[in-house]
Each structure stands twice: as C-alpha cells, then as structure tokens.
Amino acid sequence: MSDPFLQVRDLKVHFPVRTGGVLVGQYTPLKAVDGVTFDLNPGETLGVVGESGCGKSTLGRAVLQLIGATDGFVSWLGTDLTSLNKKELIAARENLQIVFQDPLASLDPRMTAGDIIDEPLRNYRPTLTKADRRKMVEEMMERVGLLPRMINRYPHEFSGGQCQRIGIARAMILRPKLVICDEPVSALDVSIQAQVVNLLMDLQRDFGLALLFISHDLAIVRHISHRVLVLYLGKVMELADKSALYATPRHPYTQALLSAVPIPDPTKERNKDRILLTGDLPSPLNPPSGCVFRTRCPRATSVCAETAPVLESAGEGQEVACHHWRD
C-alpha cells in the first residue's frame, strides 16, 4: 500500500440518549461505533459483518460523514473528512457514494428513474447539457441491466431488484472511487441477490472501485469481499483476509457466527457442532466492562472483565481483539 486511500482511525459515533432527568435531561452516550480502525485499498472490497444493532450501518454512514463522527478521523486520499466544512464535504462526496438497503425507500417516489440517476450529474457536472446527461444516464441504465426506454418510469413501477439497480446506477454514474453498500441485497430475494452482487462485482472490476460491503449475510460477504471486518457492539472483533477468516476464525465471536451459517448438505449440517451463544446483545447504552463480548463468550475469564483487548496481529493479514485467541 503506497498512497493512503481510505484510512479510518479510532472512529467513534456516539448518540446522546435521554435516560432521565425531569427538566434538565440526563444523557447517556449510545456507543454505536466505538473506536473502529481500518484501511481500504483501491479496488478492494472490505466486508463488514455483525448482528443487528452492532453499528454496521452507522459505520458506513460515518465514513461518508452522513452522520457526524464523535471522535477519530476518516482520511480520504490524505484529507480528513471529519474536519471539512459543508462545501468541502459536498465536493469530496463526488468520489464517495452509497447504495442503500431498502431499494424503494431510497428512491424519491415523485421522480422518474432517469431524474434519479441524473441527480448526481446535475450536482457535480453542471456544465453538461441535458442531452449529454441523458445519454450518460441511458448508458448507465444499460450497464446496470435496465432497459433505457424505461427512463421515464417512476420507482413504484419497478420491481425491488430493478429499484436496486437504479440505486446502483445513481451511485455509479459519477464513476466514484469508493461505494458504500449498506446491505444492498438483504431486501431482495435470493435469485435477485446473486444478480445484484454479481453486478456490483462487475462494476468494481470495470471501474476499479473500492467497496465497503455491509451485510449480515456471511455467504454473500465471502463471495464478494477481499477482507472482512467483524463488528460487535460497535467494536472490531476481528479483521482478516477472507480466506484466513473463513478458514481459521480466531475470535470466539467469529467462530460462533461462522458456525451458524447453514451448510447445504443435510448430513454435514446435522453433525456439525454449532457454537450457540447464550443471552442477547447487551445494551449499547451500558456495555460490559473490559471486553464487550465477555458476557456471551464461552472462553471469558476474569481478565476479560478488567481490560479491553486490543487488536493484535494473529498471523498473515489477520488481526483479532481477544485475550484468549491462542487457546
């Protein structure tokens, strides 16, 4: 890695939540993302996995500064996005785009597909003529697998998969360098999921994009990612190359997650020993002391309650935050 492409250092996003107080509210920070650090290289896909409410989506939005960071910094090609003012941030977003989870909700119901895909062009390429923009929109529609003649249709006239393609076309039309995919396929059914994921991989290859792929589906993350980041309660549990993570998961949480993935072979599926986690995700308002995972960890000891483990190298391209990963 020569030039820093995207560097996220100790990123924290805390939301103040009112927990009491009659006239003057008492606020407790909800630590949605708490000290996340990672790098992303050009053309690379980083998968972000974790269960519901672990801060995956917040992390994605914080990287784009759609949600302000409480602490830490996001460095994009050497500039710290958290320090930019509104105008500079709008200029920086030209290369940073996002694809959302809910295909229909992410499209303005009063605009045609063409206008929706055209919107980034109108904002960032004001010198283009209408005809030029229309041509670019039509090309992009074709590229993502939509018929250009449907340019005048409205979102409610498309299926979920098609809406997601419109969302992808909108994100890709400026040829950005980084696209955040916030669970782009979880609202689609399985056959469409594969199409959309393949489309994203094609576009990545053709445009040389870096992707931050947020998902709770480990199988899809395995398919699309080069490296995988495992989040739990806003903290990084494990960060590793895809092959290493899926072959030798070091963190007990990663191991539990992977053992929950069903194997499409009934005999193997019946005989595999599954690590069952007990209890629920602790409240992020009041996270456990020390290691946040210790309340559900099968290997937790007294040291886990006292000190929080830091990410340490566990072999080639693998980092893990656990006191007991060697056991």
Next chain:
Amino acid sequence: MSDAHMSEGRSGANLSVPNADALDKAADVEGRSLWQDAFRRLQTNRAAMVSAIVLIVMAFVCFVGPVLVPWSYEEIDWDILEAAPPNFDTGHYLGTDSLGRDLLARILQGGQVSFLVGILATSVALVVGVTVGATAGFMGGRVDQILMRFVDVMYAVPLMFFIIILMVVFGRNFYLMFLAIGFVEWLTMSRIVRGQTLTLKNKEFIEAARASGGSTAGIIARHIIPNVLGVVIVYVTLTIPQVILLESFLSFLGLGVQPPMTSWGALIAEGAQEMEITPRTLILPAVCLSTTLFCFNFLGDGLRDALDPKDR
C-alpha cells in the same frame, strides 16, 4: 407490466437479452407519475369533478359576466332608487338593491373579490407556510425551535384584533386584506408542512440525495416540497373556502372591501338589513357563496381521497 419484468430476468454478469433489440426499437416507455395516478382517481370521483366544473364556470361568469351585463356595479339607476324586482326591460335581470344598483352586476363583482381573496390570500399562505414549514422541519434544531415558537406566538394573537389594528393603522386597503388574511392562514400550513417534512427527512432517499451532493436548499426544493405537495394541495382547497368566509365575515363587519366595491359577504350584510322587505338581496348572494364553499369543500375531499389512496 410485462416489460417491467423483462430486465429482471437477466443476470448482472450477462446483460444480453434475446428480445432486447425488439424492445429497444419501441419508443420510450412513458411512466405514469403519482400525480397522474391521483388525477385519474379524482376523475372517477363524480362529486369532485362536478364541483370543479361548477367552480370553473362560476369563476368564469364572475370575471367575464360584467362585460355583458348592461349596468355596472357602481351605477345607480336614478329612475328607480329603491330595491326593485327583476325587470328585463330596464336590464336589471335580478332587480336592484336598496340604492337602485343592479344586483346581478354587484353579485358578479362580489364574486370577483371573493375568488381573488380566496386565491391570493391562500397563495400568500401557501408560499410562506411551505417555506417556513419545510425549512423548520428539515433543518431541525435551533432553526426549528425559533420558527415554531414564532408560529406559537402568532397563534396566540387574536385574529380579529390583529386584522382590525392592521386596517386602522394602514387604512382599508384592498390588497392589505389579502396579506392580512394570508398572514393568519400560513400558520396552520407551516405546521402541517413541518410535520410532513419530519416524516420525510429520515427517509433513505433524502440521505441518498445528500450523498449525491445535494445542498440543503436543493434538497428542500427538489425532494421535500414535491413530496409534501399532495397534502398541501388538499389543505389549500380547504383553506380557500375558509378565507372566502373570513373575508365575508370581515366585510359583514364593515372591515373588508370599501363601497362602492362589494363582496359576497358585504352583499349578504346589506341584504340582511332588508331581508323582511326584499329577501332576494340576501338569498341570491348567500346562494352563490354557499355553492362556492360547498364545491371547494367537495373538491378538497375528492383530492384527499385521490392523493392518499391508503387512507380510504
């Protein structure tokens, strides 16, 4: 619908579709917007369509009619000088009022004032209310607090008191009345728009707009306002009759239009004084006013059904 599913059948990797060429040769598919959908639903609502037609006809007659009527609204027929019954020979098709002025001409002129007040005052309310409401709702925080507390204060000012003071200070100006009424009516409009904006603001497409480089003003203009317009249009059609009624009330109290100009409210006030002798002078403007209000309310109801099919 069939071609909507066509492109779904292909995989992301392989984009060639066997019959895509045939489809591509056809013209662009014209989408049907939510507005067009709503208009079609409105067209099936007979009461609303009849109301709309009646309103258009009434407005047309009020603005074009005076050209065809032999008497003008301020002309006194010195041969009569009293409330005369309809007489086709003298050209008083609906008779005259107590001063011998042609009643038909006066009703038409009154209608002009009422329609103008309805439309202009509502436009003032619309522009101010939507701007303030969308800004307050979208920006949130301190801007929201300041704007909404200002609205609260304005709500607390007694309406009649406010208008009377305005009229006294600035004199009875025809256009001032539009402003005064609009100034009062925008309060509710801004509340409604703010509420709608709050529900829209956290939708993903607003976030998407921000990610595609939209500025705050741009997002309000391009995304928030078109999406609140449905509710706003319904409220506008229900505000117009309120405004007309308010103007009539002001004119009834003598605070509205100045003689010899008149409005339906002023005509009703004059007619009420002589209703025992010539009920015609009360009934005719009253019928015009109530028909208009009735039609506006029906149209508003129909629009609400058409624009929000989920609520039916």
